[in-house]
Amino acid sequence: MIKVGLLGYGTVGGGVYNILTTKKEDIERKLGEEIQIKKILVKEKDKMRKYGVDASLLTVDYKEIVEDPEIQIVVELIGGETPTLDYIKEAINRNKNVVTANKLILAKYGREIFQLAKNNNVKVYYEGSVGGGIPIIKTLKESMIANKIERIYGILNGTTNYILTQMTEKSINFEEALKEAQSLGYAENEPYFDVSGLDSAYKINILSSLAFESFIDVDSIHVEGIEKIEREDIEIAEELGYIIKLLAIGKRYEDKMLDIRVHPTFIPKSSPLSKINGVYNVVQIHGDAVGDIMIYGQGAGEMPTASAVVADIMEAAKSIKYHIENEYSTGRLNGLKLIETDEIENSFYIRLRVNDKPGVFAKIAKVFGDNEVSIASVIQKHRLNPVVPIFLQTHLIKERKLKKAIDSLNELEDVIEIKNIIRVEDFGEKF
Amino acid sequence: MIKVGLLGYGTVGGGVYNILTTKKEDIERKLGEEIQIKKILVKEKDKMRKYGVDASLLTVDYKEIVEDPEIQIVVELIGGETPTLDYIKEAINRNKNVVTANKLILAKYGREIFQLAKNNNVKVYYEGSVGGGIPIIKTLKESMIANKIERIYGILNGTTNYILTQMTEKSINFEEALKEAQSLGYAENEPYFDVSGLDSAYKINILSSLAFESFIDVDSIHVEGIEKIEREDIEIAEELGYIIKLLAIGKRYEDKMLDIRVHPTFIPKSSPLSKINGVYNVVQIHGDAVGDIMIYGQGAGEMPTASAVVADIMEAAKSIKYHIENEYSTGRLNGLKLIETDEIENSFYIRLRVNDKPGVFAKIAKVFGDNEVSIASVIQKHRLNPVVPIFLQTHLIKERKLKKAIDSLNELEDVIEIKNIIRVEDFGEKF
Missing domain, CATH: 3.30.360.10 (Dihydrodipicolinate Reductase; domain 2)
Structure with missing residues (x-):
């Protein structure tokens, strides 16, 4: 039997409890091992809770979970950064495997958490953190x-x-x-x-x-x-x-x-x-x-996310049962760095409002030309007003060049406002 | 080190060899174990083969693979039923794990093969058999x-x-x-x-x-x-x-x-x-x-399918390395039976050709009504010809009732031909 502690009994926590209890037999059959929820951390003990959760499982003290030597998997479903990050770290330090759907903590402290898990020879599972139930x-x-x-x-x-x-x-x-x-x-x-x-x-x-x-x-x-x-x-x-x-x-x-x-x-x-x-x-x-x-x-919701979390719990249980060391994810890090957005090539859509005067478009076209930004298409509309919108789409150019062109455009007297700039993604020619 | 034998070096076989050799280091790092191709079954030894495959690995005798006690994973990529089914069964009987992309054999002999694998305490992996590289x-x-x-x-x-x-x-x-x-x-x-x-x-x-x-x-x-x-x-x-x-x-x-x-x-x-x-x-x-x-x-192709097959090989290797018994798939069988198509409810689209005479449509409508088939929509076109097409869509009805209605329709003098009947699937109201 593998014992699990839940931190949190909100939307997803309730869903996890529901699945683990109603499908208990099926889960045991598939895993070849029983999974038992030993404790659930809540804020108040006496609140009514859904799925008729067994009140004797509830605790308001997280230590009853992270310090319980019998609990091998801690499932963090509180969300947020404080005090959750500390709970997770403490659980790992006490050699517990962690399942979490906490995107905040993984995105911000992933490096630290995975390193800590490696040092303590435990694993962190996080299918629920991105895309709810999607197995990404x-x-x-x-x-x-x-x-x-x-x-x-x-x-x-x-x-x-x-x-x-x-x-x-x-x-x-x-x-x-x-x-x-x-x-x-x-x-x-x-x-x-x-x-x-x-x-x-x-x-x-x-x-x-x-x-x-x-x-x-x-x-x-x-x-x-x-x-x-x-x-x-x-x-x-x-x-x-x-x-x-x-x-x-x-x-x-x-x-x-x-x-x-x-x-x-x-x-x-x-x-x-x-x-x-x-x-x-x-x-x-x-x-x-x-x-x-x-x-x-x-991408979200009680049961879709709970479905992913339970799959992670079973994966963790399997890993414990068979002493699996390597989960394909503990390798070296490539250490690739983020490129500056200035260096990225994109096609851009630009919407601007200009005075409807002869020669305005020629001036705009010259600014783009001078800055080596080549225009793929132009749409001009509503020629009745003194102020008209213009929509442009550029060919692929580095963002740095676009910024320079936009700066110059802003200096043109008849350009009233640059309303929006949106990147275009054509996914190559595929589809 | 885990040794693998490949049965077949065609499109997918070549792709598998290519991935296992060019990504050898990466695979070993992720798995924590080396995977080595020990033998490859081919029809002729002296043919030129892609990816510069090491000629000393080739054999024309399948026994050199299925009887080699060092080989723990047999990867079947020959396809077809004969002699492949025998090769697979022999491999399983000699306690080898099997990876295959052979939909024919799995669809026809799945029950037998999975039972045999269970009896011999080995596993069969088949991600590549459906949807190529899609992780279904x-x-x-x-x-x-x-x-x-x-x-x-x-x-x-x-x-x-x-x-x-x-x-x-x-x-x-x-x-x-x-x-x-x-x-x-x-x-x-x-x-x-x-x-x-x-x-x-x-x-x-x-x-x-x-x-x-x-x-x-x-x-x-x-x-x-x-x-x-x-x-x-x-x-x-x-x-x-x-x-x-x-x-x-x-x-x-x-x-x-x-x-x-x-x-x-x-x-x-x-x-x-x-x-x-x-x-x-x-x-x-x-x-x-x-x-x-x-x-x-x-859904197909050399590299997409090879990608799925290699993932299976690594899964099999992990299972061997950690002595994993249960892969979530060896449970009891529900033994559900196939329903007769007559009992299935569908909406149907029907295309027929009729003589363009007054009252024809009324007769058709009566036939449907008599057979309790209710019509959701009708399209009639090209009223210039003596023979006109009619397109009907029914509401949800059991196939049995539709068949009876169609039989009666065929007896109507002015119904020349029922050209096509196609089921409609609305997926509930979702989307």
């Missing part, structure tokens, strides 16, 4: 083990994907879509962490550290949120054959560096990624042997 | 271990998906699309196995046996191919908001039976499955905890 960690770690991972594209945040989907399908603006998402429980009352792209940045950092065997400081990743996207951007995207998604990207760059970023992105309508709508998440990975693999599913 | 077996077996699998939908055959995609996108007919697929190497010169749906049936049978823990006789699965699909069907599908795909289905039916079948299917354009085009494969699985997961990738 296992796929990277095991199924694609024979591959050099070249790149990862992900739609990793359900809230922003829901908002962008609503904006696209219903032609509503960001504020309306956010309000709707909040009323449906798809967005928090305090939506900054999701809407700003930070949540996606934490998740792509976790995937990248595994895929490229390099830890990157999550604060150094370039992140843009979806707050600035307007209906006009979505409509022009549509006209040009694109959909706007909040894309998380992790790529090798010339084999020596990594290009990791999160930002709203024009992606071609022909790409399967463009069809992933609502709160669904998706990850597309390119391995040198297997080519593209795409996995999609519910 | 591992996802079902491990990532979804906390789930009761409710249903599986798959586009599991690249040849037919390529043909249907071309027919849809280019408005060409089946024969033209098949020729094109053959000229590009996406279809065999003898395309029957793919085009008839048999290949898909073998694959869905493998997935179902794992997901539902029940072995079904593959010959009893209802299979229809794509040969009868005409441009007119595709155009009407489009008009009604559907795409035609060769869908492989495996479902629980009222918890006691299984509904497994392969046939061309109308699927809604809004479904992500409808966007999987060309030679790509996709599997969508519904688990009671995780909800829907969809995995897509290259």
Whole structure:
């Protein structure tokens, strides 16, 4: 019998308890070993709790779990950084295997935690931290083990994907879509962490550290949120054959560096990624042997995440039972560094408002030409107003050059405002 | 060091050799153990072979592999049934673990092979048998271990998906699309196995046996191919908001039976499955905890399949190294039986040609009504000819009732021909 301690009995914790109790027999049969929940850490002992959890399991003292020598697996489902990081470290230091769905801690302290686990000869499992129930960690770690991972594209945040989907399908603006998402429980009352792209940045950092065997400081990743996207951007995207998604990207760059970023992105309508709508998440990975693999599913929620956490618990139990030392993930680190965004090549969409005067466009074109930014397409509309919008798409250029061109554009008298700049990702010519 | 014998050095065999040799160091680091190819079975020893394979490894005698006590993993990549089945059984009887991508043998003799493996305390790995490099077996077996699998939908055959995609996108007919697929190497010169749906049936049978823990006789699965699909069907599908795909289905039916079948299917354009085009494969699985997961990738080819086979070899090596007994798959069998197709409820699309006379449609409507088949929509076109096509879509009805209605229709004087009957799958209201 393998004994487990749960830290936290919130949404996911309840789901894990539910699965481990209702499917007890099935789990034992598949694993060849019984899994028993010995203790559950909660904030208050006397609250009513779902799934009729056995009250004698509850404790308000985390030490009853991390210091219990019988408990071999600690499942952390409290979330957040404090005091969770300390609990996790203490559990590892006491030679317990850890299962967690905590993207914050893994993205920020992954290097420290995995090193600590290695030193203590235990393992850390984290399938639930990215993409809810989508089996992305296992796929990277095991199924694609024979591959050099070249790149990862992900739609990793359900809230922003829901908002962008609503904006696209219903032609509503960001504020309306956010309000709707909040009323449906798809967005928090305090939506900054999701809407700003930070949540996606934490998740792509976790995937990248595994895929490229390099830890990157999550604060150094370039992140843009979806707050600035307007209906006009979505409509022009549509006209040009694109959909706007909040894309998380992790790529090798010339084999020596990594290009990791999160930002709203024009992606071609022909790409399967463009069809992933609502709160669904998706990850597309390119391995040198297997080519593209795409996995999609519910990126959050009680049961999807609990499904991933229970699979991790069983993996941990198997590892304990058979004394498995090596889980394919304890190798050397490549130590690849993040490339400066200035050096990254992209095609850009630019929306600006200009005075509708003869010769204005010639001046704009000259600025781009002078800065070696070549224009792929231009759309000009509503010629009746004194101020007109112009939409441009550039060919592939380094971000540094674009910035210089934008600086010069801002100096032109008849350029009133540069409303938005959005990167375009064509995924090569594939699809 | 763990020694491996390869049976076969064709497309996939070459890919496996290539990965195991070029990534030797990386594999050893990740596994904590060296993997060495000791022997490779070929038909002729003196042929030139790709990847500069070491000639001293080649043998034309399979006994040099299956009887070598040093070889712990036999990798079968010959394909077909004879003599492969004997080789596999002999390897298992000599206590070797087997890795295979042979869908034919697993779909037809799975029960026998897994029982034999259990008796000999070895394991059989088969990720490469379904969906090439798509990690579908591992996802079902491990990532979804906390789930009761409710249903599986798959586009599991690249040849037919390529043909249907071309027919849809280019408005060409089946024969033209098949020729094109053959000229590009996406279809065999003898395309029957793919085009008839048999290949898909073998694959869905493998997935179902794992997901539902029940072995079904593959010959009893209802299979229809794509040969009868005409441009007119595709155009009407489009008009009604559907795409035609060769869908492989495996479902629980009222918890006691299984509904497994392969046939061309109308699927809604809004479904992500409808966007999987060309030679790509996709599997969508519904688990009671995780909800829907969809995995897509290259369903065949040298390197994608080799990627899956090498992951299996490493899994087998890990299992040997740590003496892992239970791989989540040796449990009891549920023994669910296949439901008769007559009992399955579907919505059907029906295309028929009738004489353009007053009252014909009323007669047709009466036949359906008399047989309790309710019509959801009707499209009638080209009213200039004496013979006109009619397209009908029924509501959900049992197949038995539809058959009776069709029999009665055939007796109507003005019904010239029932050209095609295609099932419609709306996946509930999801998407």
